[in-house]
Amino acid sequence: MNTRSILFIAAIGASTCCYAQDSHTTQQTVTVTNFANYKSGQEFCDNLISNNPKVKSCMPMCNSNSTAYINVKSKKIGDLGTVNPGTVFPVNFTQETDSFDVSITNAVTNKIIYSGPIYSMVGLICDYTSCKPWN
Numbered sequence: 001m002n003t004r005s006i007l008f009i010a011a012i013g014a015s016t017c018c019y020a021q022d023s024h025t026t027q028q029t030v031t032v033t034n035f036a037n038y039k040s041g042q043e044f045c046d047n048l049i050s051n052n053p054k055v056k057s058c059m060p061m062c063n064s065n066s067t068a069y070i071n072v073k074s075k076k077i078g079d080l081g082t083v084n085p086g087t088v089f090p091v092n093f094t095q096e097t098d099s100f101d102v103s104i105t106n107a108v109t110n111k112i113i114y115s116g117p118i119y120s121m122v123g124l125i126c127d128y129t130s131c132k133p134w135n
Helices: 003-015 041-051
Strands: 057-063 070-074 078-083 087-093 099-106 112-119 124-126 131-133
Touching: 041 057, 041 087, 057 070, 057 078, 057 099, 057 112, 078 087, 099 124, 112 124, 112 131
Parallel strands: 057 124
Antiparallel strands: 057 087, 070 078, 070 099, 099 112, 124 131
16 A cells, blocks of 8 residues: 555544634534434534533534545635545534535545535535535
């Protein structure tokens, strides 16, 4: 295995423990989870907030594909990271935030599959080709 492959695997592994943070966020101890445990962004956020009442806004990104990785970027925050297949990637704020714009790309083709707002208590559910509100 070459060095680039090892670095890529290490970066993917590290992304499962990290998520967005700006001046209005605090470091949370939320682990990226298996999305099958939740039917909607609202359900995911209700659970998250019940365990951490400091969270005022919750914007989960669910990657419903079982094999594809997606990359998330925001003008407000910058690179948010990679969402692994079959996981939920939470973006949490300790202050009220209704929404912010994100750009989500297919990690293999590097094509944008979604560009637009992600809403608090809703989030997005994505597959390899598109995203939609996680209702």
